Amino acid sequence: MSSNYQAKIDGLENVARHIRRNVWRALHGAGSGHMGGSSSAADILAALYFHHLNLRPDDPDWSDRDRFVLSKGHANAALGATLAQAGYIDDSVLDQFYAYQSSFGMHPDIKMAGVEMSTGGLGHGLSVGIGMALGARMQAKDFRTCVMIGDGELQEGSNWEGAMAAAHLGLSNLTVILDYNKIQQSGHVGQMLDLEPVLDKWAAFGWAVREIDGHNMSAVVEALDALPFAAAAPSLIIAHTIKGKGVSFAEDSFLWHNNAVTDEVYEQALSELGEPS
Amino acid sequence: MTSTTDKAGQPKSETPEWEIKAAKQSRLAFGLAVAELARRDEKVAAISADTIDLFGLRPFLEASPERLIEAGIAEQNAMGIAAGMATTGMRPIICGYAPFITTRSLEQLRNDVAYANQRVVIGAACGGIVLAMAGGTHHAVEDLAIMRNMPNMTVIVPADARQTWHAAMATEQLDGPCYIRLGGKFDEPDVTELDADFRIGRADQLRNGDDITVIACGALVAPAVATSQALAHDGIGVRVLNMHTIKPLDRDAVLAAAVETGAIVTAEEHRVTGGLGGAVAELLATEQPTPMRMIGMPDEFAIVGPTAQVREHYAMGEGAITDACRDLMR
Numbered sequence: 170m171s172s173n174y175q176a177k178i179d180g181l182e183n184v185a186r187h188i189r190r191n192v193w194r195a196l197h198g199a200g201s202g203h204m205g206g207s208s209s210a211a212d213i214l215a216a217l218y219f220h221h222l223n224l225r226p227d228d229p230d231w232s233d234r235d236r237f238v239l240s241k242g243h244a245n246a247a248l249g250a251t252l253a254q255a256g257y258i259d260d261s262v263l264d265q266f267y268a269y270q271s272s273f274g275m276h277p278d279i280k281m282a283g284v285e286m287s288t289g290g291l292g293h294g295l296s297v298g299i300g301m302a303l304g305a306r307m308q309a310k311d312f313r314t315c316v317m318i319g320d321g322e323l324q325e326g327s328n329w330e331g332a333m334a335a336a337h338l339g340l341s342n343l344t345v346i347l348d349y350n351k352i353q354q355s356g357h358v359g360q361m362l363d364l365e366p367v368l369d370k371w372a373a374f375g376w377a378v379r380e381i382d383g384h385n386m387s388a389v390v391e392a393l394d395a396l397p398f399a400a401a402a403p404s405l406i407i408a409h410t411i412k413g414k415g416v417s418f419a420e421d422s423f424l425w426h427n428n429a430v431t432d433e434v435y436e437q438a439l440s441e442l443g444e445p446s
Numbered sequence: 447m448t449s450t451t452d453k454a455g456q457p458k459s460e461t462p463e464w465e466i467k468a469a470k471q472s473r474l475a476f477g478l479a480v481a482e483l484a485r486r487d488e489k490v491a492a493i494s495a496d497t498i499d500l501f502g503l504r505p506f507l508e509a510s511p512e513r514l515i516e517a518g519i520a521e522q523n524a525m526g527i528a529a530g531m532a533t534t535g536m537r538p539i540i541c542g543y544a545p546f547i548t549t550r551s552l553e554q555l556r557n558d559v560a561y562a563n564q565r566v567v568i569g570a571a572c573g574g575i576v577l578a579m580a581g582g583t584h585h586a587v588e589d590l591a592i593m594r595n596m597p598n599m600t601v602i603v604p605a606d607a608r609q610t611w612h613a614a615m616a617t618e619q620l621d622g623p624c625y626i627r628l629g630g631k632f633d634e635p636d637v638t639e640l641d642a643d644f645r646i647g648r649a650d651q652l653r654n655g656d657d658i659t660v661i662a663c664g665a666l667v668a669p670a671v672a673t674s675q676a677l678a679h680d681g682i683g684v685r686v687l688n689m690h691t692i693k694p695l696d697r698d699a700v701l702a703a704a705v706e707t708g709a710i711v712t713a714e715e716h717r718v719t720g721g722l723g724g725a726v727a728e729l730l731a732t733e734q735p736t737p738m739r740m741i742g743m744p745d746e747f748a749i750v751g752p753t754a755q756v757r758e759h760y761a762m763g764e765g766a767i768t769d770a771c772r773d774l775m776r
Contacts, residue, residue: 232535279562285533287562290553296523297558300530300538303515307491307536314530327554330523338515 177220178386184254185215185386186445189415191250193442195266195273197435202266202275205412205425206319207247209350212384213408214251217315221393226256229282235312236285236301240294241319241348242276243427248284249273257283292325294318295345299335302343302403313396315344321353324362329374336375341397344404345376348383350412352423368407376405383408416441464611465640467502470633472610473571476626477501479614480539480569484513487618490537493517495524500571500631501541525551528566529558537565539617544570544586544627545577552592559623560596567617568625573603574665574715575748576630578756582747586627591720593625594693600624600646601692603714603722605637605667609690612644620646627664632753635668637688647691649699655683658771659703659710663689663722665757666713666741669764676768683707684771695725697733704736709774711739713767715757718742739770 188211196202218224222235239248246266252258258273258281265271272281276289286297298316305312318328335343347367351358358364372378377398381388389408398404412426413419416438419428430438464482468475480503484490492514498504507514517524521542528538540547547570548555559566570589577584593601600620604610610628617624637652652667653674662670667688674684685707687699704710710730712723723740730736743760750756757763 236533238530279533286530287557290557292522293526293554293558296526296554297530297533299523300527300532300536301534302530303491303527304531304534304536307512307531308489308534310534327522327526330518330520331526334517334520334523334527 178390181215181219181386181390183445184219185212186442187254188215188247188250190439190442190445191253191263192246193430193435193438195246195249195263196430198264199267201427201429202246203243203427204419204430205352205422206241206348206350207244208414208416208419209383209410209412210241210244210247210317210348211414212386213317213346213348213389214247216386216389216393218251218255220390222315223312224255226283229257233310233312236298236314238286238288238294238298238301238314238316239277240288240316241291241322242288245275245277248277252281252283255283291319291322292327295328295331295335298343298345299331299338299340302335302340303338305342313342313344315346317346317348320347320349320351320358320364321361323347323364323367332371332374332376335403339401340403341399341401344396344406346406346408348410349407350410352412352421352426354423354426356423371405375402377402378405378407380407380409383410384414461640465608468607468611470607470636471631472604472607472628472634473500473630474502475607475610476569476614476628477503477506477541479611480541481506483539483614483618484510487537489535490539491515491531493524493528493538493540495519495521495540495542495547497541497543497571500543501569503541521546521551522554525554526558529554529562529564532564532566539567539569541569541571544573544589545584548586548589548592556596560598563598563622565621566623568623569614569628570625571628572630573627575753575756578748578751578753581750585748587716587743587748588720589627590692590714590716590722591724594720594725598622599693602646602690603627603664603692604690605664605688606634608636608640609638609642609644612642613646613690616644616646629665634665637668637671647694647696649696650688650690651685651699652688653684653686655685656707657683658775659685659687659707660713660767660771661687661689661700661703661710661722661726662713663692665715666762666767669767670713672764673767673771676764677771682771682775689722692722692725695729697729700726700729701734704730704734709737711741711767711770711774713741713762715762716742717745719745737774739774741766741770
């Protein structure tokens with residue numbers, strides 16, 4: 170492994186630490202929020218925005234940009250933190266989470282620079298991503314579309330309409346990343362409405378699927394670098410993650426799907442996450 | 447139909463091809479307009495929800511297969527695809543069944559299309575009780591109320607196949623989503639001129655009159671005109687407004703009618719709540735309180751039967767419009 174590569178991985182891990190700290194900062198400012206699913210997605214978002222996606226943050230409407238849709242819109246704190254880190258929005262916006270007339274609400278708003286679609290109602294992002302991938306194909310453009318979905322979200326039937334269509338249409342320019350943190354609002358996904366065998370289901374629908382540890386930055390980067398996984402099929406990355414990753418008391422707990430963030434909790438979280446370099 | 451000769455001396459029909467092919471059915475006129483819009487603009491694409499033949503799109507599919515996306519019987523996905531496609535600069539036109547493309551895909555329509563304010567045109571065939579024989583699952587008599595409550599949405603109910611063509615063409619200029627309600631697989635009487643000027647948001651005054659006004663849309667425009675013609679024999683001047691655009695409502699035409707005729711009857715193939723009648727009543731209640739009668743479906747699911755008889759059953763026709771006018775004139 171070259172030192173350059175290791176420096177890249179270290180740098181992305183540092184970005185992820187920034188994102189997680191800013192998620193807690195936004196939630197602390199707002200008083201509460203979706204900490205669990207924002208933190209589970211942080212490493213993947215860092216790799217997407219600082220390694221994989223072809224973007225121009227100073228020209229957010231650049232027509233050939235890669236598209237990213239956060240279908241699990243309740244993780245918007247993480248998306249906002251990522252967009253601020255990438256330079257789409259001013260850092261001060263992170264202190265406006267849930268604020269009066271803010272562009273930074275609980276869920277992504279297409280009016281914010283860098284946000285490709287207003288999301289929040291679950292089970293929408295995949296179909297929207299299919300439309301974007303078709304838009305690329307029909308206009309002979311090379312941009313790629315990536316959609317991040319949540320595990321609980323996969324209980325929405327519309328995803329399966331989209332899964333069927335994307336494979337039927339052979340959209341190799343479309344990637345879905347499943348943030349599989351195993352927990353939804355009221356409990357463990359496996360107990361609420363189990364997705365398993367989720368890999369087999371998507372493979373049976375015609376997707377090219379890989380499974381990774383969504384907190385192992387090397388594994389995330391290697392999977393993104395290997396896209397598309399097949400020449401004429403859409404790709405799915407099943408990223409096994411931990412809800413609330415990075416802060417001991419919030420990890421793997423449905424209580425932290427959406428919870429209050431007091432001063433004390435905030436200080437403790439920052440202390441556990443550590444200072445970024 | 448009159449004929450002249452073109453420059454080469456060949457006989458030339460003045461009737462456009464679309465008028466002949468549409469066969470007086472708005473769903474087919476819309477499908478022909480989709481093909482014409484796609485011919486003019488390479489960013490226009492059709493999205494079918496297993497509706498290729500319902501919209502007469504097979505010739506378009508054969509000529510331009512890459513411009514028609516078949517989403518299958520999956521309206522939620524079709525609506526989301528349209529929104530995503532529109533964000534990339536494409537001009538998607540969804541061709542769906544009115545009862546399904548409204549309520550089955552309603553959250554996608556609200557969030558992805560209306561909330562995100564994307565340029566998506568929704569053609570909705572078999573609106574109202576066109577499929578009366580199919581039962582309540584296949585009726586769309588709440589679609590206008592739903593669509594009218596979507597910010598950013600333009601809502602159009604063409605009065606006939608000709609107006610459908612012009613309305614579809616007019617969507618070229620729109621910078622937001624648009625819902626166009628269409629008819630089914632039977633002929634609709636012509637009530638507009640072949641080359642009538644069409645402007646979104648501007649009502650057509652089809653009949654002049656100063657005693658009372660009937661504001662109608664879609665299938666109820668022809669009966670409204672018939673009412674006006676019949677009552678003219680009794681010396682009653684019934685103004686008829688073809689309110690083809692439910693939203694944005696032509697406020698000026700409604701308020702002028704209220705002031706100048708003093709009484710309003712609305713007529714629509716839709717529940718009387720929330721559609722054209724509702725829109726007119728909301729405006730008049732605040733701006734120009736005026737005696738009204740509202741023709742349309744009551745608060746119930748419609749019975750099964752042939753469309754003409756079911757329309758009659760719910761008093762959506764000339765007789766009811768005429769009675770309402772006489773009642774208000776008393």
